[in-house]
Amino acid sequence: MDFTDTKDEAAFRSAARAWLAKNAEPKRGAFETWDARYGDEALPRAKDYQRRKAEAGFAGITWPKEYGGRGGTAIEQVIWSQEELEYIAPRGYFEIGLGMIMPTLFAYATEEQKRRYPPKALRGDEIWCQLFSEPAAGSDLAGLRTRAVKDGSDWVINGQKIWTSGAHRADYGVVVTRSDPNAAKHKGLTYFFLDMKSPGIEIRRIKQISGASNFNEVYFTDVRIPDSQRLGAVGGGWGVAITTLMNERLTSGELRGPDWDELLGIARSTELEDGPALADAGVRERLADWYVKRQGLRWTRFRVMTALSRGETPGPENSIGKLVAAAQAQDMAAFAMDLMDMGGMVSDPELAPMRAAFQDAVLSSPGSRIAAGTDEILKNIIAERVLGLPADVRVDKDVAFKDLPASKR
Amino acid sequence: MNFDFSDDQKVLRDQARKFLGQHAAPARVRKVLEGDAPYDVELWRGMAEQGWPGTAIPESYGGAGFGYLELCVIAEELGRSLAPTPFASSIYLAAEALLLAGSDAQKKAWLPKLAMGETIGCFAFAEGPGTPTAKSIATRARDGRISGTKMPVPDGDVADLAVVVARTSEGAGDDALSLFLVDLRANGVTRTSVKTVDPTRSHGRVVFDGAPAEPLGATGAGAALVRKLLDRAAVLVAFEQVGGAQAALDMAREYAMGRFAFGRPIASFQAIKHKLVDMYVALELARSNAYYGAWALSTNAAELPVAAAAARVSATEAFWLAAKENIQTHGGMGFTWEFDCHLYYRRAKLLALQLGSARRWKHELMARLTKAA
Ligand SMILES: Cc1cc2nc3c(=O)[nH]c(=O)nc-3n(C[C@H](O)[C@H](O)[C@H](O)COP(=O)(O)OP(=O)(O)OC[C@H]3O[C@@H](n4cnc5c(N)ncnc54)[C@H](O)[C@@H]3O)c2cc1C
Numbered sequence: 001m002d003f004t005d006t007k008d009e010a011a012f013r014s015a016a017r018a019w020l021a022k023n024a025e026p027k028r029g030a031f032e033t034w035d036a037r038y039g040d041e042a043l044p045r046a047k048d049y050q051r052r053k054a055e056a057g058f059a060g061i062t063w064p065k066e067y068g069g070r071g072g073t074a075i076e077q078v079i080w081s082q083e084e085l086e087y088i089a090p091r092g093y094f095e096i097g098l099g100m101i102m103p104t105l106f107a108y109a110t111e112e113q114k115r116r117y118p119p120k121a122l123r124g125d126e127i128w129c130q131l132f133s134e135p136a137a138g139s140d141l142a143g144l145r146t147r148a149v150k151d152g153s154d155w156v157i158n159g160q161k162i163w164t165s166g167a168h169r170a171d172y173g174v175v176v177t178r179s180d181p182n183a184a185k186h187k188g189l190t191y192f193f194l195d196m197k198s199p200g201i202e203i204r205r206i207k208q209i210s211g212a213s214n215f216n217e218v219y220f221t222d223v224r225i226p227d228s229q230r231l232g233a234v235g236g237g238w239g240v241a242i243t244t245l246m247n248e249r250l251t252s253g254e255l256r257g258p259d260w261d262e263l264l265g266i267a268r269s270t271e272l273e274d275g276p277a278l279a280d281a282g283v284r285e286r287l288a289d290w291y292v293k294r295q296g297l298r299w300t301r302f303r304v305m306t307a308l309s310r311g312e313t314p315g316p317e318n319s320i321g322k323l324v325a326a327a328q329a330q331d332m333a334a335f336a337m338d339l340m341d342m343g344g345m346v347s348d349p350e351l352a353p354m355r356a357a358f359q360d361a362v363l364s365s366p367g368s369r370i371a372a373g374t375d376e377i378l379k380n381i382i383a384e385r386v387l388g389l390p391a392d393v394r395v396d397k398d399v400a401f402k403d404l405p406a407s408k409r
Numbered sequence: 410m411n412f413d414f415s416d417d418q419k420v421l422r423d424q425a426r427k428f429l430g431q432h433a434a435p436a437r438v439r440k441v442l443e444g445d446a447p448y449d450v451e452l453w454r455g456m457a458e459q460g461w462p463g464t465a466i467p468e469s470y471g472g473a474g475f476g477y478l479e480l481c482v483i484a485e486e487l488g489r490s491l492a493p494t495p496f497a498s499s500i501y502l503a504a505e506a507l508l509l510a511g512s513d514a515q516k517k518a519w520l521p522k523l524a525m526g527e528t529i530g531c532f533a534f535a536e537g538p539g540t541p542t543a544k545s546i547a548t549r550a551r552d553g554r555i556s557g558t559k560m561p562v563p564d565g566d567v568a569d570l571a572v573v574v575a576r577t578s579e580g581a582g583d584d585a586l587s588l589f590l591v592d593l594r595a596n597g598v599t600r601t602s603v604k605t606v607d608p609t610r611s612h613g614r615v616v617f618d619g620a621p622a623e624p625l626g627a628t629g630a631g632a633a634l635v636r637k638l639l640d641r642a643a644v645l646v647a648f649e650q651v652g653g654a655q656a657a658l659d660m661a662r663e664y665a666m667g668r669f670a671f672g673r674p675i676a677s678f679q680a681i682k683h684k685l686v687d688m689y690v691a692l693e694l695a696r697s698n699a700y701y702g703a704w705a706l707s708t709n710a711a712e713l714p715v716a717a718a719a720a721r722v723s724a725t726e727a728f729w730l731a732a733k734e735n736i737q738t739h740g741g742m743g744f745t746w747e748f749d750c751h752l753y754y755r756r757a758k759l760l761a762l763q764l765g766s767a768r769r770w771k772h773e774l775m776a777r778l779t780k781a782a
Contacts, residue, residue, distance in 0.1 A: 001478065001704040002411045009410070075410060264779075278779060281772070288771035291778065292722045296694025299701045302412040309410070320690045376683075383682035387662055387689060390677040 012076050016083045019056050024087035031357045034090040046090035050124025060122045068119030074308035097121045097128030100247045101174050107243050108231035129170035131161040131218055136407055139377045142186045142238060146220060148177035157223040167203050167216040170196045176241050179234055181402040188401055189237030194225045210363040248372050257329055258357040260294045266336045266353060277339045290332055297324055323378045326368035333361035414478060422482045429490035435749045438609055441493040447567050447611030453494040457526025462500050471521025477707040481648045488652030491756055493609040495529045495564035501642040503530020506572040510588060510626030510634050531568035533559035533615055540769055543632055544581035550589055555622035563763055565613030566602040568593055574635055577628050586631030589622040607755035639764050640717035644702035650724035650760050651699050654692045657731035657753040661685060661738040688731045695727035718774035725767040732757035
């Protein structure tokens, strides 16, 4: 066991530091976000930062060089993330494209497509979104109904997607469709990528419980996609979707928002009936529990990285990250508000401690327990893939999709 | 960065698992549970022949001079097998106390024998229910003699040598306590076995009545030494707890796969699946915290106090969860003497208390995390 950088790692770290010192802005307090600092300018500035980062070879660190990457190691990626955390950096614009969709293109696109799309995504010139979920298909993604019908060398798409993060600013998207309703549920799916400016696409913003609007409904009316933009075989869309989802689980381990250290800060600065909250035994016990879990996740990530650095596929222990962190973020945020007692109700950033980070987190954390696999679905995955337990008894396996019962709405 | 055990350490783990699979199978553990022998003497001798007690003891004191990572690997396997021996008392506590605070003469006198497994050591700290502190400890040492009652003392009924925490001055300050080495075969020592929730590990009540006692470390340094000693032992016991939790989870999984109800394996019911996942998640967090503790212990890092407390809390909770839900997964069978579930359940609760409860360690953890400010 050894936490020190090797010579190569140390060299990479100092190169990363040097670039960041010159090109990135230091944080002015733990809670300042890119969007809060730059307002209307946030998106163009994010693209500009991403382009410079890509040109310097710090985006796509593990990607092959021929597609714009650095050809570096997983450990270098970790080092980069550690160093970049010290600065204010754009978040939420590029992760879906770079973390989930481009790896899918690498696995299924033509050589020409791989030279065309990933480099532009890497430079932030083109933003991607993931059009998977539908009103009747979330956890049970294979229940999706958006239809794809072949017409000459094109496919014609009709239907509706929902919860599509970032669709409103995306240039391209990947979409899973039903190409054969007579086949069994998982067998009649086909996967495409498409231009989000294609005629027939209508995007409607959805307002979340927090009041923000990061995701959308996307309606398809006779949208044409050339067959050359199909990824995988006709009817083979499920396997392609799984590739995307596996990468989703790799990218979604770390959540944003206030963490244990900030909760400790609140406990220090808040007075309760018998003095500072931090002196209260009950408060200390809760803090200790969350610290231990937070550290457990941190060192689990190090174990995963060690496996990656040896070229091994990390075990599915990776999937415990979001499961534990999302629920804990919600519990800690609610507890921080409890410590503030009646004053905890206030969510005005000018009045609430830490610019209302915990009040915000209470309203954003439920989404983390749902997005990228709900708690329950993640537990099913761990049960079946890690512990090897039997799959749920299913009633939808050998039935034509069109004959399956559906939700009452 | 490399956050894993080395290939050599993994070979050692495989060897230990194989050895314990042969010599500490559940049937052997049961013999101690149901018999009169306080521990499995033959197994203990076999472990000594393997050289395990001397793993982290330097060669100059008769040990093998490997390191703590190797000892952690062995600890995990001991925990998995529930091996009924005084290994933890003798090695994680008595030998560690000597390494921490002993004079060269004391180390030379005792470590080689501990390393060979010829002498069994123990650590005498508790004095009945409640947290032992500089305020509460009544055992008194004066002019080379010690008097007082320690209970329960893990392996106190079978050990030859005890490291004893005693008062050397009045007052409730940390400097009121000191450590002593006491030869338990000397005059002035009376010992009886004490029944505990886990009869596969022996415990004693040790009464000192003017027994000869030799200072171990400086007078008044007792409380600080105890803290250091418990930190080191906590990491090693965390590996035992992780091993035990893994064994309980494996057992629950296997039973759930083979037990049918309502026409299907109970392992296909989501309530059972999610229960096993909760056990797995707690176990992985505990394992990762234990790994970090192992790193801190093996490098004597400044982070050890925090790392050890986190490892201790995490492992205690993981083992308890796995052990109790293992019984639940077994249904009525899990509540029988005949099934092995209760062996893990008993051991989980025993280890949860042996170095102090999780409640106390959480308190320590917070004290350490907030000390600086
Ligand atoms: C913030 C956010 C961003 C998102 N971004 C995107 C995006 O960019 N692209 C995209 O395609 N989708 C996106 N999603 C959608 C997300 O993937 C789905 O919401 C999620 O998969 C759950 O599906 P659902 O909402 O239909 O809920 P359901 O699937 O209807 O689930 C409802 C409840 O039933 C439980 N449940 C369902 N099946 C089982 C089962 N087998 N066993 C036990 N319990 C079960 C669930 O756990 C949940 O508690 C986003 C969601 C959120 C919240």
